[in-house]
Amino acid sequence: MRPGTIQKIFDDHVPAVEAAYRLDERSRRAAWNIRTCRTPAQGYHIDACPNGDYRIRLNNSCRHRACPLCGATETELWLERQCAKELRCPHHQIVFTSPDSLRAIWRWNRRLFTNLYFLAAWHSLRELLVDPRRLGALPGVIAVFQSWADELPEHLHLHFIVTSGGLSPKGKWIEANGEYLLPVPVLAAKFRGKFLAYLRAAFGTHIAVGVAKPAYTRLVPPPDMSLQQCLNLLNKLGREKWHVQIEPAYAQAGAVLKYAGRYIRRGPLSERRIRAYDGRRVTIGYAHSEKHDRPSFTLDARDFVLRLLSHVPEKGTHCARVYGLYHSACRGKLNQARSKLGQPPYNPETDVPDTHELLHRMFPDFTGDLCPKCHARLQTVTVCRSGPAPPERKAA
Numbered sequence: 286m287r288p289g290t291i292q293k294i295f296d297d298h299v300p301a302v303e304a305a306y307r308l309d310e311r312s313r314r315a316a317w318n319i320r321t322c323r324t325p326a327q328g329y330h331i332d333a334c335p336n337g338d339y340r341i342r343l344n345n346s347c348r349h350r351a352c353p354l355c356g357a358t359e360t361e362l363w364l365e366r367q368c369a370k371e372l373r374c375p376h377h378q379i380v381f382t383s384p385d386s387l388r389a390i391w392r393w394n395r396r397l398f399t400n401l402y403f404l405a406a407w408h409s410l411r412e413l414l415v416d417p418r419r420l421g422a423l424p425g426v427i428a429v430f431q432s433w434a435d436e437l438p439e440h441l442h443l444h445f446i447v448t449s450g451g452l453s454p455k456g457k458w459i460e461a462n463g464e465y466l467l468p469v470p471v472l473a474a475k476f477r478g479k480f481l482a483y484l485r486a487a488f489g490t491h492i493a494v495g496v497a498k499p500a501y502t503r504l505v506p507p508p509d510m511s512l513q514q515c516l517n518l519l520n521k522l523g524r525e526k527w528h529v530q531i532e533p534a535y536a537q538a539g540a541v542l543k544y545a546g547r548y549i550r551r552g553p554l555s556e557r558r559i560r561a562y563d564g565r566r567v568t569i570g571y572a573h574s575e576k577h578d579r580p581s582f583t584l585d586a587r588d589f590v591l592r593l594l595s596h597v598p599e600k601g602t603h604c605a606r607v608y609g610l611y612h613s614a615c616r617g618k619l620n621q622a623r624s625k626l627g628q629p630p631y632n633p634e635t636d637v638p639d640t641h642e643l644l645h646r647m648f649p650d651f652t653g654d655l656c657p658k659c660h661a662r663l664q665t666v667t668v669c670r671s672g673p674a675p676p677e678r679k680a681a
């Protein structure tokens with residue numbers, strides 16, 4: 286469907302959803318931004334030609350990460366930044382899935398839960414890979430958190446894109462031996478143990494080794510569970526098998542990053558997947574159609590709104606992260622590894638294009654930011670914001 290379909294669906298149905306459910310601040314803010322993006326409610330800015338022959342007034346975009354109109358450029362920029370660092374070696378994809386019964390704790394503690402989830406997965410992977418009895422080297426990792434599966438129900442999992450090898454403490458590049466990076470049961474058990482220990486620690490009952498202090502802000506039990514019930518759940522999950530999947534190494538690293546980045550940073554649903562909207566029902570194409578026996582599924586428009594809102598991250602949550610050699614604190618090691626792999630050193634100043642360059646690379650016919658007369662790049666001369674928040678909730 287054309288861009289703006291999700292905005293139209295939200296405009297048609299959010300008032301009824303707000304009347305029927307008590308949406309939290311996170312959902313209200315996302316819904317308001319999606320509905321008002323590029324409308325006068327967001328305020329406006331004036332772009333002008335530096336040579337003084339053209340001015341244009343445009344409505345502001347919302348820049349909310351849940352907004353389908355604002356996501357694409359952000360995605361591309363982030364991807365370009367990661368691709369510029371990329372080590373020219375095969376990469377594995379590892380998926381760390383957390384049990385469905387943890388979703389209730391996540392819903393009430395989105396940011397802290399996500400932080401601990403990332404830490405547990407990265408610490409498990411690092412501990413096993415730097416062990417001299419295994420790889421004995423530090424890998425590079427790009428990691429992304431997703432809370433949804435294909436039909437947009439809640440399904441918490443992490444995608445890790447991991448170099449198939451790493452840098453040893455002596456500065457040697459060590460290639461992973463064999464098709465798989467690590468034995469899956471070993472990684473799954475380590476991850477389960479660490480994540481449960483970090484969650485227990487964050488409920489304030491136990492100290493976990495390896496989690497930095499700020500992560501200790503407390504987890505709160507969901508309203509229908511006591512602290513003891515949460516701890517019992519964690520104990521029970523410690524006896525179950527957890528699902529971790531390691532895919533064979535992909536030879537082309539760039540392709541893996543593009544694949545991971547595309548559908549991850551753009552949020553649970555790109556507008557291209559919406560096949561039809563008749564005012565009441567929304568038909569959506571599967572992102573992974575090969576896994577289903579029909580091409581699309583249909584949701585009631587209100588359910589569609591609720592499902593999309595259920596995946597909006599809490600403010601300040603970083604849903605995509607880099608670890609090990611790809612982390613900015615490891616620039617020296619990254620360049621050591623790049624030299625071992627025959628690549629020039631990474632230079633963020635010259636290797637990453639700015640937004641303007643990128644827009645023109647993505648849309649070669651795009652001229653919206655150039656003066657129609659002299660073709661100079663337009664500059665924003667005035668910004669008038671209307672306030673970045675939705676109007677206050679009316680008293681009941």
Ligand SMILES: [Zn+2]
Pocket residue numbers: 318319322323346347348349352353354355
């Ligand atoms: Zn927007």
Ligand SMILES: [Zn+2]
Pocket residue numbers: 334335336337338339656657658659660661
């Ligand atoms: Zn001009």
